[in-house]
Amino acid sequence: MDLKLFDPKSVFLSNLIGQKGMLSFSTFNFKAASLNLSPFFIRSYKGASHEAACLSTSSPDGVSLVGKEQYGVETHTYRYDGSSTNFGSSILFREKRVLDAFDDEYGGVVVNPEKLPSDTDVFVSILRSSLSLWRTEGKKGIWLKLPVEKCDLVPIAIREGFQYHHAERGYVMMTYWIPDEPCMLPANASHQVGVGGFVMNDKNEVLVVQEKHCAPELAGLWKLPTGFILESEEIFSGAVREVKEETGIDTEFLEVIAFRHAHNVAFEKSDLFFICMLRPVSSDIKIDDLEVQAAKWMALREFVEQPLIKGDNMFKKIIDMCIARMGKRYCGLSVHKVVSKFDNRLSSLYYNVVDDQRLGCSSHDSCTST
């Protein structure tokens, strides 16, 4: 069958992914970012907290915001590119200056982070006239990425009504929502993603580690190799990497057995933790001295009966699934690399493999009870 899902179909949602796409640029591909659209996965951003974030435009010290009422900006503007050394400060001239920026496809403006003025007085003047112009032009969301070397501009942007959106090591991203309507700007990243590797050999031994420094109450415990996936890393390769780094054992990813979703874990963000079944393809352990105190192959029975972890409901469920999976009585999700025509993006789709020749799936309550 030729069957497909999802009909992306709106400026409302396209706005969001469009702006998202546009913002996934480094300082070196300012314009190219607009190609990074993902219409098939367009989604709506809703929620009172985010709307409140965008609608609240009062600055913390009570400085009033600059609108078209205060600054008449001519249509013919001078686009500031940061290169002028004799930049006049007359009101007449100031009103014409606009920050170097490009319009996104969805009614917003993305300021060029490479062409920001360094002088704070120049910046406040141009920022005000820019906002005034964008307001008269009916622009919506303004994206202002301030590189760390322009950190002096942060307090100015805050006082002009910008809000923090997110920050990475090299910059802070600030936003300003102009319209008198609910904000449609996408939210910041919301989750950390971790992986744990369950590796069992043909002797029914599980690969376990003891970390370098042990909290007293956890003395003597052996654990599975775990870690956070790196930036832009796959879940399947992150699990393999963690096991390799901590134990020296090479593995092949088989399946995601289960995942756990928890909230308010780090920085009030949420956490997704994927338990992965891996197949060992080597056996000689070589530990990472920096992180791991010891690693070994441990009899499954011995591993799970350690006093300090015995009796925990969550881990009983998880190990039950892993054991069932080893006995081919459980199915997790395997990974498949796919490209969708709608965003030309290579991504990883995790799902069970359905074999039409052998229907049944009788081992799962969830399939037969609905």
Added chain:
Amino acid sequence: MDLKLFDPKSVFLSNLIGQKGMLSFSTFNFKAASLNLSPFFIRSYKGASHEAACLSTSSPDGVSLVGKEQYGVETHTYRYDGSSTNFGSSILFREKRVLDAFDDEYGGVVVNPEKLPSDTDVFVSILRSSLSLWRTEGKKGIWLKLPVEKCDLVPIAIREGFQYHHAERGYVMMTYWIPDEPCMLPANASHQVGVGGFVMNDKNEVLVVQEKHCAPELAGLWKLPTGFILESEEIFSGAVREVKEETGIDTEFLEVIAFRHAHNVAFEKSDLFFICMLRPVSSDIKIDDLEVQAAKWMALREFVEQPLIKGDNMFKKIIDMCIARMGKRYCGLSVHKVVSKFDNRLSSLYYNVVDDQRLGCSSHDSCTST
């Protein structure tokens, strides 16, 4: 069987989650945050980029960092609580002042965001003497949360060697890694999480929507309800909410059918998108006028044969799974609320339900091929 996984066992990893836990505080529970530990899911943070982030302590304008060589700080210090109005500026006095903060359990320091000085000269002085003290005390990671109303302190912290870690609407979090060794501070959130709802009634009709504003190239398309989950929202409830908001249809969550992992989507972050199977428990459509142009029950065949989405490999796989699931030939992951003793945290574990009475799982290649 009484079987469990994971043996958390190290200061190395405990450090990370410990600091994570400590940082999940608002400005109203400064001290209580240290309770928010999650030792069972402790994971290691690795990767050259993050280490580089922490090890690079030069400030952008070349101002040298302040160490113990420049400021001799007495052991008996005056802890600045932001309340003094006659704060002296003599060198002798300045050297004794330290920012109000508490030590975390893992060798780091968390500055109290409620007791920061407002005066920039006072702040730079106290920050320097604080760093000097913490250095002599052998402290590791310093966490400095600057509320938006203290935005004037951001450039100062940058010049003193702090780096942006992350930002939310109300604050920017900055960090400083003191030791001459790889940084162990946890990274910022790395993922957005979205959901899509596949809802089919007993007439083989799929619930679909057209968004309010339609990009020209996508004219005429019908799509599944989709959206991003809200802060601290569950995947299962987020999918139900999105469907309700966009179509007015009440549903019950059944399973996560599959999920897609993509990278460099928004703000160079990664994206996890969960396709959820929902069961309708109402039938009368009432659209959200703000977002949705139209919604309807659409014959499955008509839905999947829409010209604009026909032939896309990814969506063929997804709809095949949904159809197989409707025919009970596919199993996704159902949700189970669990509490682990190790963090006393209620969280959601997604997995297949194994029924020991009916083993087999013969419909899955992934189970029988390994």
